[in-house]
Amino acid sequence: MPALLEAAPPPVRDPRIRVMVVDDSAIVRGLIVQTLERDPALRVVARAAQGEAALAELDRTAVDVVVLDIEMPVMDGLTALPLILKKRPEVKVIMASTLTRRNARTSLQALQAGAADYVPKPETGGLVGAEEFARELTAKVKALGQARGRGRAAPTAAPAASPAHPAPVVRAAPLSPPVRPQVLAIGGSTGAPPALMTLFADLKGELEQAVLLTQHMPPTFTAMLAEQLERTGERPAAEARDGEPILPGRIYVAPGGWHMTVGRSGKVPVIRLNQEPPEHFCRPSVDPMLRSAAAVYGPGVLAVILTGMGADGADGCRMVAEAGGRFVVQDEATSVVWGMPGAAAKTGLADAVLPLPQIGPWIRRACA
Incomplete structure (x- = not known):
């Protein structure tokens, strides 16, 4: 044989x-x-x-x-x-x-x-x-x-959970109705600029709150990003200036090379810029913005973490939630890299983990 x-x-x-x-x-x-x-x-x-x-x-x-x-x-x-x-x-x-x-x-x-x-x-x-x-x-x-192999399309629903990718934990509904947000604080990195255009197009004409945005970008790039957001969102947008008051309806973009935080001048919330050491290898970093916003606005903060590498923003989101505020993160399926939103979701304190097309409508309902 x-x-x-x-x-x-x-x-x-x-x-x-x-x-x-x-x-x-x-x-x-x-x-x-x-x-x-x-x-x-x-x-x-x-x-x-x-x-x-x-x-x-x-x-x-x-x-x-x-x-x-x-x-x-x-x-x-x-x-x-x-x-x-x-x-x-x-x-x-x-x-x-x-x-x-x-x-x-x-x-x-x-x-x-x-x-x-x-x-x-x-x-x-x-x-x-x-x-x-x-x-x-x-x-x-x-x-x-x-992250190779992940499609570029933005699905309208989150993927089903599996043992390898368990469903992110979100916190239970609060016992009392949430406070109407006074400020929207957004953080993002890899893949976030196109996501921001989608988000601000969805929010066009619908948002009265001031918007604070920290995007991991170098100088010059942040000025260009602000110009694009102003055209897309049809609301004033510019790189933030130290000491300027935070006014409703405006978008404040953290300048490249500077951390953007929130302070007070008397009773008025104002922008504060500093060049303290980078956090998560980044300046601007999302965490300083969220920590300071939580300290000034308390439960009036609504934070959003978009696609990006690393874990910047997770600690800040935790502080937002501890101050009574809320935060939502982009889901893995529509993120280019699910680092930052994934780290924030894993705190178990997120109000929602959503595909990008659903984040704008969620914010409109939360801010109404």
């Missing part, structure tokens, strides 16, 4: 996150590759000098994350972005650009067009030894690579 042939074991997939780096500067491209390959969880599998070459690489190479420069010859990053996403919808794209006003505007356009995140790129001469750039880029590539 012939010996039975043993079936060959299935090939083992390399668990490392596969990255493609697209930049027209060979020096910058090489330095980004070196930065990423320091981390054993990452593997650079392709390099390209412009958009057309990147698209050709995608035809022959499996990629999880693309780091995409904006300004390139032949085909720039903004032109290449939708073509990359059409060819490989599951790929996460991080835009890389220097901190100019024009590049900030272009980066925000890219986020609206489907990019998952961006990273501010130092000038070429300062790229060597730029540890903050290296830390941020590596962290974002890893967070997005670990």
Whole structure:
């Protein structure tokens, strides 16, 4: 009787996150590759000098994350972005650009067009030894690579719970009716700028409360974000200024590089800005805003935590709830990265964990 042939074991997939780096500067491209390959969880599998070459690489190479420069010859990053996403919808794209006003505007356009995140790129001469750039880029590539496979569509209902993803705990309904919010405090990071546009479009003409917003962004980017929010939400929006009163109907955006908090001038709530050490590696950070808002407004705070990596905002949400306020978080299915909202949900104090399309209607009901 012939010996039975043993079936060959299935090939083992390399668990490392596969990255493609697209930049027209060979020096910058090489330095980004070196930065990423320091981390054993990452593997650079392709390099390209412009958009057309990147698209050709995608035809022959499996990629999880693309780091995409904006300004390139032949085909720039903004032109290449939708073509990359059409060819490989599951790929996460991080835009890389220097901190100019024009590049900030272009980066925000890219986020609206489907990019998952961006990273501010130092000038070429300062790229060597730029540890903050290296830390941020590596962290974002890893967070997005670990989230690969999640669709870009925003479902209208949360996914069913499973043993691997148990349903988030929300707190029981309060014994007495909640206080009508005086201020809406929003925090977000990776993937949040497009979510903010959706949210403020939903709230257009419906919100009387002041809005405090801390989004993890560098200087210049926050000014551009405020301009977009003003157009989308049809209400005044600007980077916050130290000492200005917090007025109903206005949106106050934490400036890049500054923590935004709430203080008092007599009995009037005012904006306070400081450059105390970063929290969660971020300045601005969401936690200082929420802690101070809870101290000043007490039960009059309604907080919202949108998609983002890390755990910034969870401790602040806990303090909001302890002061009698309320908070809601974006669900995992509609988040690009369920770090910040997931950490806030795990406190067990959230009033709701909702898909992005349901957050605006929830806020309108809460603020009515």
